[in-house]
Amino acid sequence: MFTVRRGAVASALMLTMALSACSSDDGTSDSAGDDSPTTSAAATSCPSGAASDSAEPAWDYDGATGSIAVTPPTDAAAPQVDVTTPFSVNETTVETLEPADGAVVGDTATVSVCYLGVNGRDGSVFDSSYERGMPAEFPLDGVVPGFQKAISGQNVGATVAVAMTSADGYPSGNPAAGIEPDDTLVFVIEILSADG
Template identity: 75%
Template sequence: MTGPFSVNQTQVHTLRAGDGPVVSNNATVSVCYMGVNGRDGSVFDSSYQRGVPVDFPLTGVVPGFQKAIAGQKVGSTVAVAMTSADGYPEGQPRAGILPGDTLVFAIKILSAS
């Protein structure tokens, strides 16, 4: 990647479709993921680096994560490029995210309940 990457609307791509049940909008999911900042290509968060999946309710995460996971099948791997509005509109200084940054996530959906 040569320069900053940004999108003007959140885009979700299924990289590999799973064969599990469809994830509902209000499911609690277990995922592995990696997040990259489109502005500079830096990895700002990775459950892979920590070596453990992350569990959370879809109702308690940024809209871009919800859009990426809800409606997918368990076992799927998805990529999402989310606008700042669907990520951290005010930025997230701890993670080096500035207002306006496009965020790109690769997400593997392990389970949903």
């Protein structure tokens, strides 16, 4: 089993994969302009402490291969994803880790979120706003389909996790983020606010 924690992040690159428009097969972006996320000035910070070793996972999930155990964030600690590699899924699956009763997030809303992205192939963290300590803000119609599926229809204030197929992430991979074709991606997402 491979445990992913804040300190295991190889770099705090601002991953265009999670928060940019879907890339074409040649690696170019389908959106115009700067497609990296912006930091929300109005939102609070993302907790960056390490998850407690005694924290219980809120979602244990067996994939087509491997498995994951996801522990949600707390007020002081980032989420944790334990991966038995290689983890893969045949269908994108969303799990509400912590429900909320805020407004329902629309398909094209602009959201502010804290998130952690993990590659199921090797258990590595490829992007984390928790590592940066600041949330990201972006429109849902400018992200990969799996990220949109995870957030759209949820309530503001909820924390969700998604295990997404390559087709809902980057079918051709994203070399800059260490993502290969056919990689299953796992995200833990706190929905801080939504506009629209």
